[in-house]
Amino acid sequence: MSFRLSYRADPGNPWFSWQYVRDNSDTILAALRDHASLTVRAVLIAALVALPLAVAAHRFRPLAGPILAFTGVLYTIPSLALFAFLAPYLGIGAVTVLTVVVLYALLVIVRNAVAGLSQVPPEVREAAEGMGYGRWGRLLRIELPLALPGILTGLRLATVSTVALVTVGVVVGRGGLGQLIFAGFQNNFYKAEIMTGTLLCVLLALVLDLVLAGLGRAVTPWLRGRAR
8 A cells, every 4th residue: 555645844844743634634544544454453363373372282281382482483583574584475565564463463462362271270170170061161161261361461462562563564565654654754854754653653552452451341340340
């Protein structure tokens, strides 16, 4: 996605300019929508991959080390290097950006999900077995619901880090708000453009984190009662 800008340069080059925002509102909103879409899709895909990996690591202890090691190695690869490595195979655009940010989100979600599952009290598992729950019934009806706080913590951390990482996607032509930040440096260090993109990144991360925090409170009502 390309963004075409049309603004009157401010001779004072302030860090924020309502004139710039008004003149480029359509471009800014398009960048914000693209950034939010990439973030949400990446976190959803990462969750769909990470949760089965976390369950496998929890259920089959010999797999825990390799799974955590593999996701940890992915997390240590510099983002620019990973973009450069994947771009020749996946092309320039959203697919490459999604692949990179999903790979980085895996470790955060897997580790927190495994921690959440490990914190389910043994007596609860024994009680579930006594009530006739099978292995998978116990997982779906007892263990995963009780592990939700840990899982949601991982999702929140992954979401905030993904918002930041999507901006680097500008190197393959799909960086959402990163397009504005990068264009600001290209346009003779136009500060208003850089600051607008940066502030919207921070705001987007805060909003998504608050949404997930509210979702967490809604799906774990027993924790609210315990807090009182």
